[in-house]
Amino acid sequence: xxxxxxxxxxxxxxRTPTDRLSVRVRQVCxxxxxxxxxxxFKAIHGRIWALLALSTAPMTQVEVADFLDVSRSLVSGAMAxxxxxxxxxxxxxxxxxxxxxxxxxxxxxxxxxxxxxxxLVESARVALEGAIEAVxxxxxxxxxxxxxxxxxxxxxxxxxxxxxxxxxxxxxxxKLEGLGGWLKDTAKFxxxxxxx
Amino acid sequence: xxxxxxxxxxxxxxRTPTDRLSVRVRQVCxxxxxxxxxxxFKAIHGRIWALLALSTAPMTQVEVADFLDVSRSLVSGAMAxxxxxxxxxxxxxxxxxxxxxxxxxxxxxxxxxxxxxxxLVESARVALEGAIEAVxxxxxxxxxxxxxxxxxxxxxxxxxxxxxxxxxxxxxxxKLEGLGGWLKDTAKFxxxxxxx
DNA sequence: GCGCTTGTTCACAACATTGTGAACAACATC
DNA sequence: GATGTTGTTCACAATGTTGTGAACAAGCGC
Numbered sequence: 001x002x003x004x005x006x007x008x009x010x011x012x013x014x015r016t017p018t019d020r021l022s023v024r025v026r027q028v029c030x031x032x033x034x035x036x037x038x039x040x041f042k043a044i045h046g047r048i049w050a051l052l053a054l055s056t057a058p059m060t061q062v063e064v065a066d067f068l069d070v071s072r073s074l075v076s077g078a079m080a081x082x083x084x085x086x087x088x089x090x091x092x093x094x095x096x097x098x099x100x101x102x103x104x105x106x107x108x109x110x111x112x113x114x115x116x117x118x119x120l121v122e123s124a125r126v127a128l129e130g131a132i133e134a135v136x137x138x139x140x141x142x143x144x145x146x147x148x149x150x151x152x153x154x155x156x157x158x159x160x161x162x163x164x165x166x167x168x169x170x171x172x173x174x175k176l177e178g179l180g181g182w183l184k185d186t187a188k189f190x191x192x193x194x195x196x
Numbered sequence: 197x198x199x200x201x202x203x204x205x206x207x208x209x210x211r212t213p214t215d216r217l218s219v220r221v222r223q224v225c226x227x228x229x230x231x232x233x234x235x236x237f238k239a240i241h242g243r244i245w246a247l248l249a250l251s252t253a254p255m256t257q258v259e260v261a262d263f264l265d266v267s268r269s270l271v272s273g274a275m276a277x278x279x280x281x282x283x284x285x286x287x288x289x290x291x292x293x294x295x296x297x298x299x300x301x302x303x304x305x306x307x308x309x310x311x312x313x314x315x316l317v318e319s320a321r322v323a324l325e326g327a328i329e330a331v332x333x334x335x336x337x338x339x340x341x342x343x344x345x346x347x348x349x350x351x352x353x354x355x356x357x358x359x360x361x362x363x364x365x366x367x368x369x370x371k372l373e374g375l376g377g378w379l380k381d382t383a384k385f386x387x388x389x390x391x392x
Numbered sequence: 393g394c395g396c397t398t399g400t401t402c403a404c405a406a407c408a409t410t411g412t413g414a415a416c417a418a419c420a421t422c
Numbered sequence: 423g424a425t426g427t428t429g430t431t432c433a434c435a436a437t438g439t440t441g442t443g444a445a446c447a448a449g450c451g452c
Contacts, residue, residue, distance in 0.1 A: 028349075055340065270410080
């Protein structure tokens with residue numbers, strides 16, 4: 001992963017707007033891009049989504065490409081993927097309809113957790129089960145591998161799966177006021193745990 | 197990120213052990229590697245750590261390289277980084293002391309959260325503040341960018357920081373029994389939230 | 393139809409990442 | 423010391439990722 005925290009000082013290529021506000025907005029897009037990149041998407045997805053989320057009007061791919069100073073081909077591909085994930089929506093169903101951001105991103109995060117994280121934990125769990133079985137078969141003396149360590153890790157994968165299952169079913173409040181209370185409860189609870 | 201869920205069927209290069217148990221253990225190492233790769237480390241880190249964690253005896257770099265079927269140079273570099281992160285420990289302080297895994301990985305996870313995630317959120321927050329200021333300066337009519345959207349996102353970054361702060365101070369129980377109760381409490385709480 | 397804009401596709405360039413092998417340095421043992 | 427083993431470093435190959443530009447397709451307005 002490349003950390004792109006510094007803003008770019010390169011000369012813009014063409015119709016890229018350079019007024020104070022646009023520059024600031026582009027910085028936000030870059031920051032969201034870096035953030036989202038860390039979570040398994042590509043930076044360009046976050047940049048496009050952030051721009052659409054901040055724009056008052058729907059935007060075409062050309063407008064997005066110009067604003068973000070990237071090629072139209074890059075926007076085209078990324079937009080198709082955003083659409084697939086339901087993170088972006090065309091404002092009509094004809095070809096050239098401009099796009100808006102879908103602000104409620106939780107369903108997508110939930111999908112990502114289900115799709116990737118679950119698979120990773122599950123394959124670790126299966127591998128551990130296989131290894132435990134193999135240890136019990138073998139009659140190494142002295143034993144090369146610690147079966148109780150394996151059982152510990154196996155238990156950890158099961159715990160992780162429990163967590164993921166719960167997270168996947170979690171309903172995060174959509175509105176900010178609801179979220180505030182939700183956050184407060186959760187924070188208080190976690191702080192209690194921190195004191196253990 | 198490359199998903200390496202299938203096990204390798206290539207012919208081993210040299211002294212790589214191929215008995216049933218070793219193959220299973222190697223599968224576990226690969227699974228842990230894939231998992232940890234997703235969390236911002238390299239797969240090789242996870243593989244080495246898992247191997248040391250499962251091994252009953254401390255291992256030298258050569259033994260690790262042979263078992264995992266990779267070059268010594270790769271192990272050397274990765275081991276240095278693991279040491280730096282405190283995920284691995286030499287069993288003595290002379291040069292050729294074999295290594296063992298540090299099982300308590302929470303401090304490192306905490307460091308990662310502080311180091312990367314915090315920076316990412318913080319730079320987004322700063323960028324948003326800048327953009328909000330720029331909007332208030334400008335007198336666009338009609339406005340091109342939605343300042344209330346920005347405020348919403350700003351609030352989200354602050355919430356994320358609250359969470360991260362709490363997580364960073366969190367004490368996760370070291371022992372499995374303690375962890376069981378901890379997990380149970382947390383799960384119950386989260387399930388409560390899910391019902392909101 | 394014709395021109396113009398928009399979106400898509402694809403081959404490729406630029407770059408980053410991961411792992412290798414060979415040369416070397418640091419030790420241990422004889 | 424000589425010898426062998428272990429760990430480190432570095433230039434590099436192999437591969438993957440990200441973004442480009444040009445060619446093309448699909449619409450829209452005339």
